[in-house]
Amino acid sequence: MLFPTSTFAIFFLIVLPLSWLLMPNVHRWRPFIIVASYVFYSWWDWRFVFLLAGCTIWNQVLAVRIHNATTEAQKKALLWLALAGDLGVLAYFKYYDFFVDSSQSAAAIAGLDLPLSLKTIILPVGISFYTFMAISYVVDTYRGDFVPTTLEKFAVYLSFFPHLVAGPIVRGSELIPQLDTPRNPRRVDTSRAFYLIATGLFKKVVIANYLASHIVDQVFGAPNQHSSLEILIGVYAYAVQIYADFSGYTDIAIGIALLLGFTFPRNFDSPYAAVSLQDFWRRWHMTLSRWLRDYVYIPLGGNRKGKVVTYRNLMLTMLLGGLWHGAGWTFIVWGGIHGTGLALERWRHDRPGYVEPRDTLQRRVISRVITFNVVCLAWIFFRADSFASAWDIITGLFTGWGQASPLVTGGVLLAIAVGIGSQYLPARFPYALMDRFGRLPVLGQAAVLAVALMLTNTMGPEGVAPFIYFRF
Structure with missing residues (x-):
């Protein structure tokens, strides 16, 4: 259901x-x-x-x-x-x-x-x-x-x-x-519940489904038939699609639980605003990240048995995390990319005499761009049906520039911009919206929800595709 x-x-x-x-x-x-x-x-x-x-x-x-x-x-x-x-x-x-x-x-x-x-x-x-x-x-x-x-x-x-x-x-x-x-029932935070359900539906039904049907499925289904620009935008679109799909589902789940009187832990915290892979895994699928830390990484020894063992434990944890996501070698490679990146970040900080650079806007922007693109590289293997398909995507990023790119439309670029840009909004922004919504009279809240659901239904495609994480 x-x-x-x-x-x-x-x-x-x-x-x-x-x-x-x-x-x-x-x-x-x-x-x-x-x-x-x-x-x-x-x-x-x-x-x-x-x-x-x-x-x-x-x-x-x-x-x-x-x-x-x-x-x-x-x-x-x-x-x-x-x-x-x-x-x-x-x-x-x-x-x-x-x-x-x-x-x-x-x-x-x-x-x-x-x-x-x-x-x-x-x-x-x-x-x-x-x-x-x-x-x-x-x-x-x-x-x-x-x-x-x-x-x-x-x-x-x-x-x-x-x-x-x-x-x-x-x-x-x-x-x-x-x-x-x-x-x-008097302590149920209905404003937060309805906000989570409404925004979760929008992310899933509008953004995720739109990107899947307008570029992602075509690019990953036949990468040899698309230009380098379409492939690049398709990879970025998939990064937004899987975020909107999965975080949208968990937002709805948390909101439904709230309406029933129960509180679930948060599962996403603007992961594409991360400045490192370690930071990314503090923000992406947070309940899984904590599970892997507490029941895999720490039992393996964590960082308590020396540097080399720490790097090994990071790699093993992420390889198992990749295998958890799917029974395929492409998922293991996805985990291996993250494991390698986490180990390299740890090695960088472990070097003798290492001093953390001063935190500046320029450094944050560069770190975010690098982290996002490494994450997107890993998403290629996560989404691809095979190594051959993943390789076609990667090579296609370099061999088809200058070709026509009809899939790169204003709607696709807007959906990607909304999906990523929303993660850079101030942390207080959703709480301010929830507070304003909560102050409306009951009929006002009902009207706002009705309009939101109508817009979501109008802007979304016919039918609703299954959530990506259902198959994991």
Whole structure:
């Protein structure tokens, strides 16, 4: 079930009042929201509801066992059992065909024939997100940072429909305490919720879909048929498309959760205004960045075991981050570009006698331009269907200048400018808008929302394409 559809609108118009009606009695509200979330998830394919339920029971049982274990050896064994189950399921659904294909290719080079066959397994929507949430719950229990809750509350935490299919990746410590007591409808920040939903819809339905249909899909689908200018603008357009698509989704998700009385962590903070790759990963998909830091980078040793090991850990973390995004070598290269860049930035600061240059406007502009273009180079591999396609994009940036570029229109350039320029607005700007919106009378707020939704519907294309991150 997609957010910007009439189906979801009907679903939410039913769930929202019933949720607040049942909220005073949390023992009635929790089963209701679990059922509602499972209905939401089953709309795509009802069979995977059993996978979600199995993941819930598996991780809850083992988290409780870990918490009650009396020795460190028992806790560690139970932790590895939980991780094996979670990662095993994820590996089967997401990586089986990738591993089989890669193994067969490697065996063929060595003159061997492996008796393995591809299965074309359907990837359950959201499996990467709720698996990572389950892992964080179990690991936090093992570390003693979190006491496991009841099965009912854990089921709500894992299946809560606003975050279920594409995040943000919410920690148990961030959501589960909110389930203990009824939410207060008088404390719901409706101004922020409606602002997030309206701007999220605009980013997804208008900007992301417009760029996808007017330049990105054509350029990446047949790069040899386009000029260097079209390819360059197409790469920049994809950078804006994936930002508008994913941040738009999470804005809607956070806004919907707010209307239900719950607060999610922020997931984007103007990533294309970053002055370094390290800064970029503090701003892009922030909940994933923190997850990779806390559950991959730090357990590998972080920066505690010397410079070389630190560079290695940065690279391994980003390679795993790339593999998490997709079962393909192009995603691993995407992660490798970021890992290499992060390691080089760290090496630069680790040099003897290094002094941080003075922060000036010129230095910030240069740093932002370099960072944005490195990120865009990596996006080529993220978006391309194969290495051959990625190479065609890269070579096409240099071999087709002077050719006609009909795809580079004023509308495309405007959408890119809005997508990037909006990230340079003062941090207080959205809060000022929300404050003004909140001061309007109810009829005024309704009128503003109606106009915003009408403009979004008018400016957007027919139909709504699935969110990019649904396939991760």
